[in-house]
Amino acid sequence: MAEQAAGGMNRRTLVKTVVLSGAALTAGLPARALLAAGKAPETVRVSFFLETKPTMIAKGEGWFDKLSGSKCAWTEAGSGAEINAAFAGKSVDIGLAIGSSPTASGISQRLPYELVGMVDNIGPAEEMVVRKVANIKSVADFKGKKVATPFGSTSHFRLLGFLKVNNLTQKDVTVLDMKPDAEVAAWTRGDIDAVYVWSPAKAKMLEAGGELFTTYKDLDAKGYVIADLIVAGTEFSKAYPDALTGFLVAYRNALKMWQTSPDEAAAIVGKQAGVSAEVAKHDMEEYDFVPFEKQLTAEWLGPPGKAGKFADVLKRTADFLVEQKSIKSAPDLSAFQAATNTTFLAQAVKAAG
């Protein structure tokens, strides 16, 4: 009897605690968001790629922490898909340098994030490398060849665009899903004839009997533009606009450093990414780091409230992904325009003067 009563009490207390803490949580969250607006959060959870880009300057020198006024908690991502999954699980605030194709699929799947800036326009930095001995000189020579690329990446998107534009199907060309390190391994053995990928894998294969087969100019002109972007959780950008602006200012400063003193910038980036300064410099020279002022024009993301041409690129990318049966459906262009929010980018330009 006594035991039973005690058990009942415990249970009641437990229920009470759960209800109370639940209420505190639900009531607390919006209040915290309201109170905190303009203030900095304690930590900003950033998912990033370890790569040779000016982002690594701002990370390595602690500018992101300093200018956002928070401690950045860095998690390295292996692919844009991982960043998307992290946003779906609400465990990240900012995705740094996520590719345009995973972003297009994320927006299509109504992930709770918005596009707030661009890291770079990829341009020739991701390109087809063919093995010299495979004797690939024209598009027709790709028939019967094996081409590897990491599926779901911007390179994969470009490669599929290349096949489509040239009326090749995946029956003519064997397309293999391989991570960059696996590509290098298979390339060394001579198992694959071509790859579509980025550096350092790309540079390694160019050294080991590869040559470039330029596709990007034609593909960019036909709308298969690929870029690396900055996305921020919508709840986060609403609650902490200043922190987000500061984060962007930090990247802007890093870009400036790359433009004004490239050697110093390359040394820092190399140290962060674990490569030599020369390699870092060479890698960065291939990217088109679009200045913030230019990002704010209709050519790219557009001024606040008036999404630029890049929303069209995202829409086309999403439609293509639907065609490939990677995603179920793509929303209208307006959804991509609505998901583009350059308010913070404009603030960052103003703040830096």
Added chain:
Amino acid sequence: MTEARAITQGRSRLPEWAITGVSVAVLIVAWVVATDGGFVDDLFMPSPSSLWSGFMDLVVDGYKSRTIWEHAGLSLERVLAGFVTGAIAGTVIGLAMGYNRVVEACFSPFVEFLRPLPQLAYLVLLIVWFGIGETAQIILLFLTAFPVSAIAAMDGVKSVSRQRVQVARSLGASDWQIFRFVVFPSALPEIFTGARLAIGVVYATLIAAEIIAGSTGLGWVILDAGRFLRSDYVFVGILAIGLMGLSLDYMLVAIEHRIVHWAGRY
């Protein structure tokens, strides 16, 4: 006290299959309510209808230039090739290890080292050594099945009672006869247990194997669909791979019952 017993007895009169049926039904109802009721986003858990349409989609149109049957068939081929070769080689070595301490001393460091090693750790090495074809994938699965079977067979031999061996010897049996008629049959139940464990781990390694140079196989389909958060395809893939694994296991159990029907009864 008596009341409680009456209740449990009353419950136990329900046959097990009915209890299983009820538990599956409860899960399905909870799933329908949670998804169709709009409590859970499609991204996290597809509704039964979207799962069905995803399934039909895969059956009718296939996934990325191959039908779903081709993907399943390729996966099955890989699993069987890796499992059969790995289990046979592992059993042979394991029997020898159990029977002869020199053989055991020679092989046990490798077998023990290999068994807990995560396959992803040496994935790139396998590509460098064996290329990106089926060979590398089957070798990966072979290496997974091998140590599990070897250790099971070795333990099986070691657990044979000394008395039986001594009786056989005193009756004048040769070493080979002792192995053939006493040790091997006594070790068979453990060998089968090892085989069931091995097919389990081979199955679990399938996704890692199909990462090597993907674009085929159920494991790769799940991986690729997961990249775009296509939870409907992921769930269909998981169901397919799970049912396939279950039927393989049942097949092994059926064979086991035929061959070692006396297990646990002597």
